[in-house]
Amino acid sequence: MNKIILFTLCLCLTSVAAQAQQALTDNGEVNSPVVHEDQSITFRVFAPRADTVRVWGDWMPRTDGQTEGAEMQYNGEGVWTYTTTPMPSDLYTYYFQMDGVRVLDPENVHLVRDVSTIFNMVIVEGGRGDLYKVQDVPHGTVAKRWYSSPALDRDRRMTIYTPPGYEQKTESYPVLYLLHGMGGDEEAWTSLGRTAQIMDNLIAEGRSEPMIVVMPNGNVYQQAAPGKSPKGFYKPTMQLPNTMDGEMERTFPDIINFVEENYRVHADKESRAIAGLSMGGFHALHTSRYHPDTFQYIGLFSPAIYPGENENAGVYSDIEETLTEQKENGYELYWIAIGKSDFLYDQVKRYRSELDSLEIPYEYLESEGGHTWKNWRDYLSEFIPKLFDKTH
């Protein structure tokens, strides 16, 4: 038996991959990242020929959104090290810079893509981070599913979370439509957003109704995430055509129709929620008022608010009128959250005063921090327990 294992061990690994790994593990000490009992984290990388190695982390303080990262210390034997102070429980992303070049931690295969940048991930447990970790609880199903959008005349891809037991049961569920920001796609909320873990854990704790979470692609120009469509492998970009021109909002019924025809859901307003971050908050705002009797729960996370100057016609005409109609039709929750240092803070402030003057009720959460996934995971975790009548 050992013989087979050893043979397979040696040769299944594709050749020099093994060689590169060996240089690290022969050293015997290069474990990275290591979360200590006091919740500090040590990062290590083996780079004997480098002049400088830095670590960049999403927890580091920033000036104008920028951080220099932190210098790693060289131990004289090839290994560079950096240890943080004790960290609050959360999910963190990081990478190294070796002589100015971005390098992922070769010891950590847990990666996440934000637009065109790949980061390593690490979770500090013992609090908020536990919500983002896979726990020993019943798990929902995450599917990558294609659907036809007649209004856009193309097949498009979405991510759908169905709650634990969905397949065995015969009951119907409410639905949250959860929208990503600019540069994101149908993969953002389940990767950076940890939606499946948050849902599994909140449901297991009895803090969330079992629900279906639909995460469509909000870039109507795209069929699917970069690399997942017939366009093939290409480098993602932040800016795409037609992202905030009304097409997403206008064609949103295609998504609802597909979900309500293909899943066991309550196909009524009381059982529909819509939320999104940044551009997705913009889409949630305008979709919910353009279809003003469709959603019972609306969540705007660090939302963009105002359409561009050239976007006064079509979907974006009569904004006050449709907001008023939405209010008159009634809804259970209109929830807005933003960080104090978010660059969209002033837009949200202006929008709140407009809602006030229209006497449109909303709940408001103002958090620390800015336009970050840390905040959006937080906001989702706060928003979910508020959704749907538990006695439906």
Place this chain on the structure above:
Amino acid sequence: MNKIILFTLCLCLTSVAAQAQQALTDNGEVNSPVVHEDQSITFRVFAPRADTVRVWGDWMPRTDGQTEGAEMQYNGEGVWTYTTTPMPSDLYTYYFQMDGVRVLDPENVHLVRDVSTIFNMVIVEGGRGDLYKVQDVPHGTVAKRWYSSPALDRDRRMTIYTPPGYEQKTESYPVLYLLHGMGGDEEAWTSLGRTAQIMDNLIAEGRSEPMIVVMPNGNVYQQAAPGKSPKGFYKPTMQLPNTMDGEMERTFPDIINFVEENYRVHADKESRAIAGLSMGGFHALHTSRYHPDTFQYIGLFSPAIYPGENENAGVYSDIEETLTEQKENGYELYWIAIGKSDFLYDQVKRYRSELDSLEIPYEYLESEGGHTWKNWRDYLSEFIPKLFDKTH
């Protein structure tokens, strides 16, 4: 509108990530990889302070499974370049080595994990590679699904591909159980193996029956892939306990039962196929003879064959007897494929002569190359069109 886009553009990108990218794109020339019309590929990386940069590619010739990679040329202005000769259409993986440290191509977000190593991917179109690319054809659904295994007393995770239209139709489908190798998990066949693309494309070409492909985790010791179970984020290893000790084969009915209770499938032998690569070939071999009247189609891709010396009892006792029983019960196809330079070649040769002496019929494909994903994607593409009665 531009204002919103620009603000969002600047700040949605998480701070220094943008900075690092900027260093590359300011240069204006660092596109990588670029596939040229003659099917050669150019790789580039911006690393002005590096002494040496090499590219390692899975197409490079090897001695004893090892390759040195190829030296990249410095242009004097920060950019290192390497261009291949024209390449056959296929999917290729690569990475850079900068002063001895593994570096992924910062311009290419399309990554794939093999055990504990991450690679960049590139597809050269115009032949075999087209089968591995997302094409403009109907797409099946890929779901990550948890199920209960009573025999192992735990919840476990599998990947399931359902063919285009599965959700809209009422008909039932045949099922292929597709097993990964040592160090792999339930994610291997859809990532490195490109199973969803191969299935979509073969079905669209009319070369495959619409079928369900079930990709379980073949390490009974694991609940799920590294990072996807309550064990959290950890570094994957090749060697796990209980991988080839009979537990996978013995408990396989839990997987079949789950699938047949939860999906619209033909629950009969005629509609079941089992195949796997390396350790998964071993599992397919021994599962199919231990449950000798269960599978109509068996595929062994570069299979390990023989249980270890200490594994003579239980599942691995009476191998000849159960193989003979399997033959007598009948099957449609027993298909074995292996590369001429595969380290398991001699095992397969010995097994073939044993099958011959037992007068057990099989089909045999001997390919070039060794124990590689290039071969396993090939073998899957060859095997699939042979499956299932088109008139079922």
